[in-house]
Amino acid sequence: MVQKVQRDERSKRIDDALYSKLKKMYNLNNEEPNLDYFVSVLKADYYKRKWKLPSNFEADKILFTIGETNYTYKDFGNYLVKTQRNLRDSVPFNHIVSEKYTEFFNKSLVEYHEAHLEEVNSEFANVINEYRDGLLLFDLMENTIWNASKTDSLDIQEFYNSNKKEYVLPERIDAVVASSTKQKTLKKVSKLLEENMSLDRIKNLVNSNDSVEVIFTSGIMDAEHQALPKGFKFKKGISKIFKHHDAFEVVQVKDILPETEKTLEEAKGGAVISDYQNEKEAKWVKSLADKYKVVVNKDILKKVKSEIEKQ
Incomplete structure (x- = not known):
């Protein structure tokens, strides 16, 4: 309890110091205005949190002013209503x-x-201005570039047609990769794959309820697929057994798919939209540069660079 009282007292001193500093900053005195009117309109129901502003309340009178802002009788009256508490009579x-x-x-x-x-703290004002500028730029970019790309279907189609060679699916393989910590196990798996035995049958023959001796990864893979070793040569058939990721692996290449251009739909999920937006942004920036003359204060720029280099 003593500690709580001490904390409350320290907090009150800190708050009072802040209030005094702000009063001095805004040239305000400590004189309390005449509050007789508010005393006269309070009724006994205030003790029970049921009091309301009377219908003839003098709402528009100015109670006090801070800077250029006036606080009226209504402002304080509403505060009295809002902060009602059960009190002793x-x-x-x-x-x-x-x-x-x-x-x-x-x-x-x-x-x-x-x-x-921001009016009394220049550093804070700079942060606020940067924040506002950032929001304005974001809104401008969103409306000019990002949102527009969602509806510019014809322009995107034209952009794709002009840049098809940039959006290709690399050479890939339709393959099964078998992985095991035991080379002997993979020799057995390799023979079974050569016999075109199904993966489920191979699993049943090699794996048991107590342990999993081999793991299969199957599907369409390009040269960068994590299941394939670096530099793996695409060739139909069963590969030799090789060491990869602290295990032994063998690859069954069923088919080799040649490099092909992506369709627009395939490319949209990748780089087409992004590239289209970048081109649109570059053209937009150039149009602004052509329209508005930019003057760089070289002395200030040099000073900023030197300050950055010191950090």
Whole structure:
């Protein structure tokens, strides 16, 4: 309990120091305005959290001003409504209003400062400006480049037709790769593959319930497939047994598929959309460069470079 009280006291001192600093920054005094009107409109139902602003409440009167922002009777009145708590009837209305006013004023002061921080902190202002510029650039890129590429189907088709040779499927094989830690096992598997025995039968013959002696990987593979050793030569039939990834492997090449151009649909899932966007962006940037003259302050650029090199 003592530690909690001490923490609360330290926190209060820190908060009070902040409020004093902000009051000085915005040329505000500590004088409390006349709050008699608010005392007069409070009723007994406030103690039970049922109080509401009266229908004839003087909402538009200015209570205090921070910078160029006016805080009205209605602002404070709404705060009184919002922060109602169950209280003892013995707490005088003037004490309640005074305490709530201090809370409301300090809260408004901090919120105002946070909302105008970029006006008093140049470093923060630079960050905010960069953030805003980034959002503007993102929106511009999204509308001009990214979203447009979703609907420019004819342009994408034309771009693909002009660059077909860039989108090809490499030479591949339709193959089965058998892998085992035991070379003797693979010799047996190799013979069974030569006999065109099904993979399921080979598994039943070689593997048991207690251990898995061989693992098969099958499908269409290019030269970079992880199951194939580096530099594997494509040739139909059963390969020799080789060491790969701390195991022995043998490859059955069923068919060799030649290099072919990707269809537009196949290429869309890869690089076509990205390349189209890059070309569209490059043309857009060039059009901006042609339209707007760019002047570089070489002295400033040199200074920035020297500062970066020092870091």
